[in-house]
Amino acid sequence: MAETTSNADSVDVDLRVAIDRSLRHPVMFFFLSGAVWLALSVVLGLIASAKKHAPDFLSGFSFLDAGKVDAAHMSTLTYGWGAQAAFGMLIWLMARLSRKECTASGIILVAGHIWNAAVAYGVLCIMGSGSLGPWFESSGIAGMEFPGGVWVVLLVSFIMISIWSLVQFQVRDAGHVYVSQWYLLAAMLWLPWIMATAWLFVFVFDGSPLMATGIASWFKGTVFALFFLPVALASAYYLAPKVTGRPVCSYNIALFGFWSLAVIGPWVGMQKLAGAPIPQFLPAAGAAAMVMILIPALSVGVNILRTVQGHGKVVALSPSMRFTAFGIVLFVVYGVLSFGLNNNIGLKVSQFSYAGYGMDILGLHGVFSLCAFGAIYFIVPRITRREWLSRRFIRWHFFLSLYGLASIVICAVVGGFFQGQGTEDLTQPFLTGARRAAAYGWGITLAWCFLLLANLFFCLHLLLMAARLGRRSSHPTLLDKHHVESPHGPEGEVDNYGSAIV
Amino acid sequence: MDHARDNPLKRFAAFWIAALLIASFAIACVIVRPMTHGDVNTVYDMKAEARLALVSEARATQEAALDTAALEKAITEPSDNLHKQVPTPGSKPLVAPAPAETPKGEEKPDPAE
Amino acid sequence: MTFKSFIFGLLASFGLPWLAVVVFPFSKMRTLEPVKFEEGDRKGQAYSPMRDGRVNEGSKIYGQEGCYHCHTQLIRPTYAGPDVHRDEWAGLRLSADNPDTRRETVPTDYDGEDVAHIGLSRVGPDLSNLGRRLDHYLKGRDPTPETWLYLHLYSPRTNPGYVENDQEIHSHSTCPSKSGLFRQVPAILAGGQALPLYNVKGVAVVPTDRARALVSYLASLKKDTLGAPLPKAYNLNPIAPTKE
Numbered sequence: 056m057a058e059t060t061s062n063a064d065s066v067d068v069d070l071r072v073a074i075d076r077s078l079r080h081p082v083m084f085f086f087l088s089g090a091v092w093l094a095l096s097v098v099l100g101l102i103a104s105a106k107k108h109a110p111d112f113l114s115g116f117s118f119l120d121a122g123k124v125d126a127a128h129m130s131t132l133t134y135g136w137g138a139q140a141a142f143g144m145l146i147w148l149m150a151r152l153s154r155k156e157c158t159a160s161g162i163i164l165v166a167g168h169i170w171n172a173a174v175a176y177g178v179l180c181i182m183g184s185g186s187l188g189p190w191f192e193s194s195g196i197a198g199m200e201f202p203g204g205v206w207v208v209l210l211v212s213f214i215m216i217s218i219w220s221l222v223q224f225q226v227r228d229a230g231h232v233y234v235s236q237w238y239l240l241a242a243m244l245w246l247p248w249i250m251a252t253a254w255l256f257v258f259v260f261d262g263s264p265l266m267a268t269g270i271a272s273w274f275k276g277t278v279f280a281l282f283f284l285p286v287a288l289a290s291a292y293y294l295a296p297k298v299t300g301r302p303v304c305s306y307n308i309a310l311f312g313f314w315s316l317a318v319i320g321p322w323v324g325m326q327k328l329a330g331a332p333i334p335q336f337l338p339a340a341g342a343a344a345m346v347m348i349l350i351p352a353l354s355v356g357v358n359i360l361r362t363v364q365g366h367g368k369v370v371a372l373s374p375s376m377r378f379t380a381f382g383i384v385l386f387v388v389y390g391v392l393s394f395g396l397n398n399n400i401g402l403k404v405s406q407f408s409y410a411g412y413g414m415d416i417l418g419l420h421g422v423f424s425l426c427a428f429g430a431i432y433f434i435v436p437r438i439t440r441r442e443w444l445s446r447r448f449i450r451w452h453f454f455l456s457l458y459g460l461a462s463i464v465i466c467a468v469v470g471g472f473f474q475g476q477g478t479e480d481l482t483q484p485f486l487t488g489a490r491r492a493a494a495y496g497w498g499i500t501l502a503w504c505f506l507l508l509a510n511l512f513f514c515l516h517l518l519l520m521a522a523r524l525g526r527r528s529s530h531p532t533l534l535d536k537h538h539v540e541s542p543h544g545p546e547g548e549v550d551n552y553g554s555a556i557v
Numbered sequence: 558m559d560h561a562r563d564n565p566l567k568r569f570a571a572f573w574i575a576a577l578l579i580a581s582f583a584i585a586c587v588i589v590r591p592m593t594h595g596d597v598n599t600v601y602d603m604k605a606e607a608r609l610a611l612v613s614e615a616r617a618t619q620e621a622a623l624d625t626a627a628l629e630k631a632i633t634e635p636s637d638n639l640h641k642q643v644p645t646p647g648s649k650p651l652v653a654p655a656p657a658e659t660p661k662g663e664e665k666p667d668p669a670e
Numbered sequence: 671m672t673f674k675s676f677i678f679g680l681l682a683s684f685g686l687p688w689l690a691v692v693v694f695p696f697s698k699m700r701t702l703e704p705v706k707f708e709e710g711d712r713k714g715q716a717y718s719p720m721r722d723g724r725v726n727e728g729s730k731i732y733g734q735e736g737c738y739h740c741h742t743q744l745i746r747p748t749y750a751g752p753d754v755h756r757d758e759w760a761g762l763r764l765s766a767d768n769p770d771t772r773r774e775t776v777p778t779d780y781d782g783e784d785v786a787h788i789g790l791s792r793v794g795p796d797l798s799n800l801g802r803r804l805d806h807y808l809k810g811r812d813p814t815p816e817t818w819l820y821l822h823l824y825s826p827r828t829n830p831g832y833v834e835n836d837q838e839i840h841s842h843s844t845c846p847s848k849s850g851l852f853r854q855v856p857a858i859l860a861g862g863q864a865l866p867l868y869n870v871k872g873v874a875v876v877p878t879d880r881a882r883a884l885v886s887y888l889a890s891l892k893k894d895t896l897g898a899p900l901p902k903a904y905n906l907n908p909i910a911p912t913k914e
Contacts, residue, residue, distance in 0.1 A: 117850025122846065124736075155563070221575035229562065255583070256586070318683045324691075334695050604716060
């Protein structure tokens, strides 16, 4: 929304502008490098999916072998794009909500570069295992494919990025604590707890191979439930009231949603080991937790969607709200599908099918990434002091993402369910399940094509903004199809935030 | 900015509280390390038990079957006889006394000379 | 909610599952008491089946090549899935030459490996008893299990199946061709290691050491009861049928 100095408290505006200015370099860095990693991960996802039904595709390149490219795809999506988008959102949101400028931008920027280097090295290790020598070998552990040392570097650089936000929260002025702040605080503590535990128990401590696999699986599950999800929800709880101008529907439901996630989240992950010779309660607890994710999903969904209820036009017009609202809707969908796929009947069939992959993508690319795009479309104009250039790019990004995600849900999740059914049905030969998988595999590849196009538009648009080629205007770029004039208001109206700030 | 809540001292304290909270579970992992480390070789030990039992049983049986007195006699008697029967040049070769009867009784066929 | 109460709540809500899901199971699983035979000629001995081959190294390479994305190594108990009954994933079916050797996975099945490659999905078949199937079907026939595996890794779709007449299934295989695990050398230098392939004249395909370790590991995958009967405590199976 346009903030005109004539209406708002000018001290407040100055403070907001100062906060945005202090954070502009690290936040733009995270969003930009995240977007590049996203493009790479979508390409890798496309290749990985294509190889499952057309195995001779690009078979001349051993670094693109199926298996390696699957691991590289998930790793770049999670730690290249997801983590860095989350970092950008996290530091900006906490700074704005605590109303404190960032004093450690330089350190955060250095840490961001270290994160990038570590992820790049990790991905080289995954793709180059066996062909690049002994210094480039992946760990071979599902969910933690980066070699052991990389996890330590990632953990330390995350601490260097996030500790300043923890400080900002503690020295904030007295007053109301926003829901988003609780989510962000929790995310900043949960991630190091999970990473330190997983690294120590999988790579350092000496134990049963089954528990190494189990804890890596727990890590993969909790990284989504206890880091990506809280950051996405924090962004949604910030943007929904901000853009619509209404307060959050119910603070109590919001707290309930938070604590239900806090109680349920740490148990997820082990359901991927159902039937393995480990204590039976472990996969049972994991499956129960995945089934109960529906509780926070419904709480947050109801709360946020009721906050924007009646403001459908605002949601449709605002890029940030469109993406965020659909991200929250997909969170509810995720909760419902999780309920269906992880109960006793569903788990037997879906455990070893594409459904697991589909849920991972729905969570990371559907729920988290859509909320992240919403946040990026809101934050970038404020830190670059320019408005987005093209309504069309935003619209195409939105619709292509939606088509891609819908295809993933149908083909991977639902299709995976049928694939699993074919494999588990003893009256059918194994080839039945395999053939169904190949058929749905085409659908997943098509979905990645849509997502590739969507993200190319996003990446291009973001690069143009980073190059400071956005329009100088006090009118935000809204997705209004019916106005014939420029989205930036009448020609000649330039931003008027205040002459003091360049 | 409320200087009662936000001053360098408060920030310093906040930093270290944050660091402690972040490290809390890493510290907890180190505390539980004894539960998660150390040599475990239960299968090896179990198999070692069986193996060592077998070896000691075999050794005990061999010890019991070893009759040192008879062994001593079997070595010294012929050597004394031999010593007494020093051959003279030009005489016929000595004939060794027949060996003692073995307890089994089953005679193995002589190997071809 | 104050910062203090928030932190306590967070520590408690995370700490309990941390103990229950990570610490205690980890500690318990690493000191599992070996199960002893209660009867029969192995009475009193621990159940500790031996594995033959470069298990640790091969397992690491299996993980690095990403095989766990498409193959599983888990025969689930019947309450969790019907794997025991699927084809010969769990062992050999009763036949004239062998008893029914099928069984579910037990904890000792992953001994020697750093990580249990349980697997993420079944794009391809379960591999728990791959070595057993190869030994059984290739007995007395031309390619040895190792050679068959090399051929499969190099060119999955042109590899004749090991069960008679299942070439059709293998031609549909979506297993990637891991040609990076092999080298092309002049035929005279190949020694006895050349794969039996039609190739450019004078050039032979030989496996690298990585391929050798991987194949050794794959051929060692025999997690059934042939030669290694289960003690009573592990045996969840109903009595095997004595008639086919």
